Amino acid sequence: MIRRDLNGMTLLAFDWIFLIEKLVLIAVIITASLVIAMYETYAERKVAAWMQDRRGPNRAGPFGLLQPLADGGKLFFKEEIIPNSANKWLFILGPSLAMLTAMMTCAVVPWGSSLHLFGRVIDLQVADINIGILYVFGVVSMGVYGIMIGGWASNNKFSLLAALRGASQVISYELAMGISLIALLMMTGSLSMKTIVEQQIANPHWWNIIYQPLGFLIFFTCAMAECNRAPFDLPEAESELNMGYHQEYSSMKLGFYLFAEYINMFISSAIMATLYFGGYDIPFVNEASLAPNTAAILGVLSLLTKIFIFIFVFMWIRWTLPRFRYDQLMDLGWKKLIPLALANMLITAVVILLKNH
Amino acid sequence: MQALTQRSRAVDRKPLTLWERIYLPAVLKGMTITFGHMFKKRPTINYPEKTRPFSPVFRGLHVLNRDEEGRERCTACGLCAVACPAEAITMEAAERKNGEEGLYREEKYAARYEINMLRCIFCGLCEEACPKDAIYLSETFAPSNFARKGFIYGKDDLLIPNPKTQPEELAKARGEA
Numbered sequence: 271m272i273r274r275d276l277n278g279m280t281l282l283a284f285d286w287i288f289l290i291e292k293l294v295l296i297a298v299i300i301t302a303s304l305v306i307a308m309y310e311t312y313a314e315r316k317v318a319a320w321m322q323d324r325r326g327p328n329r330a331g332p333f334g335l336l337q338p339l340a341d342g343g344k345l346f347f348k349e350e351i352i353p354n355s356a357n358k359w360l361f362i363l364g365p366s367l368a369m370l371t372a373m374m375t376c377a378v379v380p381w382g383s384s385l386h387l388f389g390r391v392i393d394l395q396v397a398d399i400n401i402g403i404l405y406v407f408g409v410v411s412m413g414v415y416g417i418m419i420g421g422w423a424s425n426n427k428f429s430l431l432a433a434l435r436g437a438s439q440v441i442s443y444e445l446a447m448g449i450s451l452i453a454l455l456m457m458t459g460s461l462s463m464k465t466i467v468e469q470q471i472a473n474p475h476w477w478n479i480i481y482q483p484l485g486f487l488i489f490f491t492c493a494m495a496e497c498n499r500a501p502f503d504l505p506e507a508e509s510e511l512n513m514g515y516h517q518e519y520s521s522m523k524l525g526f527y528l529f530a531e532y533i534n535m536f537i538s539s540a541i542m543a544t545l546y547f548g549g550y551d552i553p554f555v556n557e558a559s560l561a562p563n564t565a566a567i568l569g570v571l572s573l574l575t576k577i578f579i580f581i582f583v584f585m586w587i588r589w590t591l592p593r594f595r596y597d598q599l600m601d602l603g604w605k606k607l608i609p610l611a612l613a614n615m616l617i618t619a620v621v622i623l624l625k626n627h
Numbered sequence: 628m629q630a631l632t633q634r635s636r637a638v639d640r641k642p643l644t645l646w647e648r649i650y651l652p653a654v655l656k657g658m659t660i661t662f663g664h665m666f667k668k669r670p671t672i673n674y675p676e677k678t679r680p681f682s683p684v685f686r687g688l689h690v691l692n693r694d695e696e697g698r699e700r701c702t703a704c705g706l707c708a709v710a711c712p713a714e715a716i717t718m719e720a721a722e723r724k725n726g727e728e729g730l731y732r733e734e735k736y737a738a739r740y741e742i743n744m745l746r747c748i749f750c751g752l753c754e755e756a757c758p759k760d761a762i763y764l765s766e767t768f769a770p771s772n773f774a775r776k777g778f779i780y781g782k783d784d785l786l787i788p789n790p791k792t793q794p795e796e797l798a799k800a801r802g803e804a
Contacts, residue, residue: 320665325673345674486652493722 291392299376299396307532309337314532317585345525351516353424359410360423360617365519365526368416371531374409379401380454380464381541382550382570386562394550394566395464402463403455406541410496410567413534417505420527432514436505440496441604447492449611450485453618454545457481463541467549477548484614486546488607491571493538495603498531500588504580504596540573547576574606661664686749687768689742690787691779692761694732697791700761703737707753707762715746716753732759740785744778766802 312327312334319326327334333380375442382394387575399405416475421433457478458466472479479486495502505514550569553558557565593600636743658684659785672679681687703720721738730736753762772778788796 317665321661322668325666325669325671359719392628494792587654587656588663589656 281348286464291390291397291516293346295392295394295396298334299381300373300467303373303376303533306536307529308342310535311341311528312338312356312441313581314471314585317582318589320585321589328404334497336549345522348521350521350523351518353426353561355425356518357423360419361518362523364416364420365516365523365530367419368413368530369526369533370592371409371413372530372537375392375406375537375541378405378463379544379572380549382538382566383557385566389511390529398462398464400516401461403451403461403466403545407444407451409626413496413530414608416527416530420519425516426518429515429517430518430537432505434510436498436515439500439502439504441600442600443492443495443502445608446488446603446607446611447496449493449608449615450482450488451545453485453611453615454478454482454489456615456618460572463544463549467551470548472543472553477546477551479546482546482618484610486619487547488611488614490542491602491607493542494584494587495599497534497538497584499535501591501593502599503588503593504599507593509593534579535584539577539584542580542615543576549573556567644768649735660804663738668779683766684762685766685768686754687766688744688764689753689762689785690763691740691782691785692764693787693789695790697730697784697789698728698730698732699736700732700759701740702733702735702759702761703740704709704735704758706756706758710752710756711747712750712752713748714747715736716743717743737782740782742780742785744780772792 300625309334316326318324327337330336332339352358377396378399380393380395380398384394385392394611395436417436417440418433421429421436422429424430455461455585459467460469466478469475498505505516506516519527550570550573552565552568555568557569560568658772668737694700694712700803701718703718705718705720708714708716718737718741719739720735723734723736754764772779788794788800790797
């Protein structure tokens with residue numbers, strides 16, 4: 271890293287504080303997403319209960335708030351079973367990969383503007399890479415390996431079939447997701463998530479949802495399918511197919527698979543909020559009029575609020591709709607969403623072309 | 628063919644309209660229903676903290692009654708054991724000695740009186756069979772224990788507190804305190 275010295279001399283020096291800054295940020299983000307994912311499990315059960323006129327977990331701690339800890343503790347103490355015929359390395363790699371890909375996506379999400387602390391400007395984003403969205407897509411498509419390797423390594427034909435089912439679902443919906451995103455990228459002209467957010471904050475420009483409602487709808491549906499959430503939870507289908515690709519898993523390895531789903535939900539909510547709902551933009555407030563630190567903190571809170579609303583909608587949909595049949599799923603993905611996304615892309619392209627001429 | 632009831636309805640097999648095939652309006656409709664349910668009153672009762680009121684004729688765990696002077700009413704006639712369809716009741720009779728008049732109402736009493744709560748079906752036939760008003764089914768229910776042995780209730784579990792010597796306990800057991 272090249273840093274300009276005060277004397278005007280250019281030194282080739284490594285900015286160690288920068289490294290510490292980023293490490294702290296990474297630690298904070300990982301901890302936060304783990305805690306949020308933990309409490310998502312609690313929220314899921316509570317929301318499910320409310321929607322079914324039940325009370326939900328309320329025994330462990332006040333309002334059952336310690337329930338996720340109890341669940342996690344239970345999973346840790348469960349017997350760890352690795353089937354005899356399973357490929358041990360791949361069997362362990364599967365859940366690790368699922369967890370890894372779920373966590374890796376946090377790196378490019380801009381969680382807020384920047385903090386001014388100790389005379390330094392700290393960006394609340396681990397890495398503002400100019401191919402942010404592409405990176406997200408790359409990592410998300412790696413998530414298929416978590417499913418595939420898990421199913422393959424179990425050496426069980428049903429797990430393998432379930433893994434195939436899951437993988438083909440994820441891959442089919444990634445197409446429509448990518449195409450719906452292209453329409454958005456044509457508008458923003460940038461793949462950097464920070465730039466996309468800043469464009470939405472800039473005053474005459476509204477949030478992208480105003481310009482891309484159909485694109486958002488497609489993106490949202492596909493995100494739900496990518497996260498294997500109901501009504502697209504066919505890879506799991508606990509009621510009729512009994513788990514699926516993680517059939518042979520037990521203890522915390524199973525916990526990791528289930529947990530990765532919740533982290534994915536959190537991250538995809540974050541990405542949707544960033545791409546379509548202005549990221550850390552505070553609605554109806556001009557951030558420039560606030561002190562930069564206040565603006566940054568309020569921005570983070572605003573982003574988190576948007577994320578939580580999305581998570582709630584995810585849960586809300588899960589506890590409303592029944593699961594798709596597999597042919598309906600493929601029908602929706604290939605015959606409805608992809609043509610719609612293509613049409614959306616074409617219309618956006620034409621509109622942009624007409625505006626620029 | 629004559630229909631047995633008027634409740635049967637012809638199934639509508641018309642193909643879905645475009646509005647229905649878009650699917651989103653139906654999704655939104657479903658979501659409003661589930662959202663509405665979030666604010667409904669929940670029928671669940673937080674059981675150990677709150678209990679449901681029972682009717683006075685509820686058939687819960689048994690109690691052995693005493694008369695106003697605190698004497699045991701049971702005379703170990705065995706009618707309850709005979710009436711019991713589940714054969715949950717066992718007893719041993721004994722003769723009242725001199726000086727025990729304050730303890731037992733009649734000359735004969737139950738030295739041992741046991742009800743196996745795991746066998747009992749809580750039908751209340753013992754209550755009906757008793758000529759001495761000695762056995763009653765209370766409103767307490769759901770006993771819990773770690774061992775089967777704990778479900779065999781003896782006299783010390785069944786007898787109500789003595790109204791003469793332990794009036795507070797009796798009021799508490801009756802739920803009046």
